[in-house]
Amino acid sequence: MRLQDAKPQKGSKRRRRRVGRGIAAGQGASCGFGMRGQKSRSGRGTRPGFEGGQLPLYRRVPKLKHFPIVNRREYTTINVSALASLPANSEVTLDSLLEAGIVTTARGPLKILGDGDLNVALQVKAAAFTAGARSKIEAAGGSCEVIEAVAAGAQ
Structure with missing residues (x-):
């Protein structure tokens, strides 16, 4: 089969309706649009x-701030400064932080933020890191490992 051989299915193509061509054509005079009014013009x-003159939806809906993000990803956030109290070379996960009492509730997967200083080498496993947090952990001699957010959220 070639491209020039391609044809539409029989009966799938209909000729366009020619309106305003007299009474015998079936759509003469007002062409099926009725007598008067907005839709006949x-x-x-x-x-x-x-x-229809009612204030339309795009004008009724507020445009500016404070609209919630749909399907927003919730993280349990913690700063690098809170990790400084942990012993050296320990593995940091959301569960270990809950046991240590540094984090009280798990609102989702763990995200490490870069506020503060860190002098202890830690093996941190979290769903997300900010660039500043990653550089501070690695500068202290630790390592950052990104774990799957779904697995962390299911704990």
Whole structure:
């Protein structure tokens, strides 16, 4: 089969309706649009979003701040400064932070933020790191490992 052999299915293509060509054509005079009114005029319909003069939806909805993000990802956040009290070369996860009492509630996967200083080498396993947090942990001799957020959130 070649491209020039491709044809539409029989009966799938219909000829376009030619309106205003006299009574015998079936759509003469008012062309099936009725007698008078907005929908019978040339050019036809209204613009998209027009609601008949009612204040349309795109003007009713507020445009600016404070709209919630749909499907927002919630993280349990902690700063690097809170990790400084942990013993050296310990493995830091959300569970270990809960046991140590540094984090009280798990609101989702763990995210490490870069505020503060860190002098202890730690093996940190979290769902996300900020660039500052990653550089401070690695500068202290530790390591950063990104774990799957779904697995951390299911704990």
